[in-house]
Amino acid sequence: MSAPARTRTSDDLIRAEEPVLAHNYHPLPVVVARAEGTWVEDVQGRRYLDMLAGYSALNFGHRHPALIEAAHRQLDQLTLTSRAFHNDRLAEFAERLAELTGLDMVLPMNTGAEAVESAVKVARKWAYDVKGVPADRATIVVAADNFHGRTTTIVSFSTDETARTGFGPFTPGFRIVPYDDLAALEAAVDDTTAAVLIEPIQGEAGVIIPRDGYLAGVRELTRRKGCLFIADEIQSGLGRTGRTFAVEHEDVVPDVLLLGKALGGGIVPVSAVVARREVLGVLHPGEHGSTFGGNPLAAAVGTAVTELLRTGEFQRRAAELGGVLRDGLTELAGKGVVGFRSRGLWAGVDIDPAIGTGREISERLMREGILVKDTHGSTIRLAPPLTITAEELRSALAALEKVLGS
Secondary structure, eight states, X not given: OOOOGGGOOHXXXXXXXXXXXXXXXXXXXXXEEEEEBTEEEETTOOEEXXXXXXXXXXXXXXXXXXXXXXXXXXXXTOOOOOTTXXXXXXXXXXXXXXXXXXXXXXXXXXSHHHHHHHHHHHHHHHIIIIIOOOTTOOEEEEETTOOOOOSHHHHHTOOOHHHHTTOOSOOXXXXXXXXTOXXXXXXXXXXXXXXXXXXXXXXXXXXXXXXXTHHHHHXXXXXXXXXXXXXXXXXXXXXXXXXXXXXXXXXXXXXXXXXXXXXXXXTSOXXXXXXXXXXXXXXXXXXXXXXXXXXXXXXXXXXXXXXXXXXXXXXXHHHHHHHHHHHHHHHHBTTTEXXXXXXXXXXXXXXXXXXXXXHHHHHHHHHTTEEXXXXXXXXXXXXXXXXXXXXXXXXXXXXXXXXXXX
């Protein structure tokens, strides 16, 4: 019999995973056992500053007291009914989320990929029922270098060959255009186009921020061409960029917002498609669903998340501390940093390849007590909890300076 987990070291636990877990991830060699706020602790008691925040799933930090309290309170009452019955928490969650987004209706799901898949279905149904596109001819325009998830349909419109190779045949009905290219987008949209689906900021691609006017241009084009604008804010939304949603930097309201990650407060998977009434109104009973979507525990936590965001505190923190992050990275330019892009508390940092790959830099930072994650090539991502202090942020930047010079 295996030894209990509490007696096993990080190395023991990593080795134990090897034969029994699918190898679809390549995590850093740290085994987290406890966490609070911006800090995590491994099984040996070593502490690390979390500068990834679960790819924005932990925007409010680990175990935020208000979110933990909401979860505990709900665990004592009711956790799941399925959507075969109503539950007493779902209406409030949908009301608060509609209010936060300025949109009308909510389709609750669980994971971000489920939200994207649901939006694809809704957009196609809208195209047939409302726009009048002939059956089975609806198209959706997406951007190159996108990341919307890893399901079969979603990887069908990915340009990342690692995500695609070996998983065909692929789902048809998608057109891929360069990101941040309104002319290419205009050329791709025609009478069959149901929607344009984009990330306001491309996260997995390295925190790629479009030029000013791009999002407003997408909004104008989709309105003029009579198709939907779907904004995937699963990583960029809920305070990360200094606004509640990244589209707000250009005062844009899309037809459909896709939310996830931070919506579950780092406690449970919660995602949602939020849209205008005439869009989500195309769904009828039996056409789409999820056993766990909108469950009472998820609704309770999601409602508490909307309460945190209603104060504006986290958006302000991300904007203010985003200046600290930007200034610190500016000072590192030419000292191992060859480029960076940041908005709020989110940055993609390009490291001189002569110094190391993104993975190597992440491992060096781990040894300094800082947790980040690489993306492509020599790029690392910084996305700390929005609860981080200026002192903690500067300590992370100092550690980055140290590993770049070592």
